[in-house]
Amino acid sequence: MEGNSPNRMSQESAERMRLAVEKLAQEVFKPEPLPQRTLPWFIDIFLYPISYSGVIHLVIFIATPLLIGFTVLRFLDVFHGVMSFIIYLLFTGYFFYYIGYCIFDSSRGGLRAPDININDSHDKNEYLSQVFFIIGITAVCFFPAIIYHIAFEKTDLVFKLLSAAGMFFFPMAVLAVVLFDSLEALNPIVIISSIYRTFLPYCGLVLVFSMIAGLILPIRLYLSQPFALLSNYLLGTAFIHYKIAFVYMVMIAAHLLGRFYLRYKNKLNWKI
Numbered sequence: 001m002e003g004n005s006p007n008r009m010s011q012e013s014a015e016r017m018r019l020a021v022e023k024l025a026q027e028v029f030k031p032e033p034l035p036q037r038t039l040p041w042f043i044d045i046f047l048y049p050i051s052y053s054g055v056i057h058l059v060i061f062i063a064t065p066l067l068i069g070f071t072v073l074r075f076l077d078v079f080h081g082v083m084s085f086i087i088y089l090l091f092t093g094y095f096f097y098y099i100g101y102c103i104f105d106s107s108r109g110g111l112r113a114p115d116i117n118i119n120d121s122h123d124k125n126e127y128l129s130q131v132f133f134i135i136g137i138t139a140v141c142f143f144p145a146i147i148y149h150i151a152f153e154k155t156d157l158v159f160k161l162l163s164a165a166g167m168f169f170f171p172m173a174v175l176a177v178v179l180f181d182s183l184e185a186l187n188p189i190v191i192i193s194s195i196y197r198t199f200l201p202y203c204g205l206v207l208v209f210s211m212i213a214g215l216i217l218p219i220r221l222y223l224s225q226p227f228a229l230l231s232n233y234l235l236g237t238a239f240i241h242y243k244i245a246f247v248y249m250v251m252i253a254a255h256l257l258g259r260f261y262l263r264y265k266n267k268l269n270w271k272i
Contacts, residue, residue, distance in 0.1 A: 034109035034262075044111070048255040049248055054113025057098055061247045064091055093127030096134055099254045100178045106258025107179060107265075113251060136183045137173045142166040168206055169195070175257045179272055197267045198260075205260050212249050 037044045049058060068087050098116065105114040139146075145162035149155065172195050176185035195202050261268065 035111050037111060045252055045255060048111070049113050049251045051112035051115075053115035054251065057113065058244070058247055058251075061095055062243050065243070089131065090127055093129075093131045096130035097127050099250060100130060100133075102251055102254035103175065103178045103258040106255045107261040108258075109262060110255075110258070113255075133177050133183060136186065137170065137177055140186050141170045141173055171205060171209060171253075171257060172202065175261055176270075178257075179261060179270065194268050194270075197269070198264045201260070201264060205256065208256060209253055212253055 039047070048054070065088070068091065101116060102110075102113060142163065143166075145159055145166055148159055148162055169191060172191050173186060176190060176194065177183060179185075
């Protein structure tokens with residue numbers, strides 16, 4: 001009766017327990033399904049900023065520079081140079097922080113501009129680090145164009161080609177730095193190999209980015225018409241400089257970057 005020996009019964013019991021624990025773990029820790037778009041993606045992406053938090057941040061990013069300019073320049077005239085620089089620096093840092101959070105949330109499946117928990121404590125140094133991130137990304141991507149312009153003081157075809165090359169690498173560089181949360185992600189090997197693994201879809205992403213940027217120009221031209229006189233009177237110069245369109249499109253671009261990672265994360269193989 002070896003088949004019913006205590007050792008065998010103990011092994012079978014342990015195996016059943018193991019299977020039960022695995023099944024329970026699958027049920028309890030099963031990831032929630034990602035939200036699905038209810039509209040075609042090329043329409044739905046333009047609705048990305050339209051959420052409670054998204055609209056609030058749109059208002060903040062559009063109105064704050066105008067309020068800063070009014071209060072600092074009108075009431076703190078003596079110190080307006082230093083004060084305005086510090087306040088604008090913190091504001092710019094928060095802007096990049098939120099845009100980075102849009103990229104992160106979209107990379108996890110988010111379809112609308114996310115909310116930032118007001119209970120989270122964000123040190124001002126964290127906002128300033130976002131400014132240095134963008135400066136670092138811009139410096140690395142456009143370094144050849146900058147050096148060429150400084151050396152030859154030209155904006156000829158060579159300068160434009162170098163700028164275009166920098167623009168081509170820029171989206172992947174932003175995505176890598178945001179998701180790795182470090183400037184070390186600007187390693188050329190990481191950026192170039194990532195573009196190589198996703199070359200065709202990445203080219204499509206860059207093309208969509210160019211199209212989104214192109215949408216801002218007609219809006220700018222439209223606001224240059226006589227209608228802008230009334231807008232200028234009511235809302236100040238911030239509106240004429242198409243900040244609404246700019247902020248709106250930057251949020252959409254951030255969403256596209258995050259969704260790009262979500263779709264091609266296996267090919268990118270960043271292990272984050």
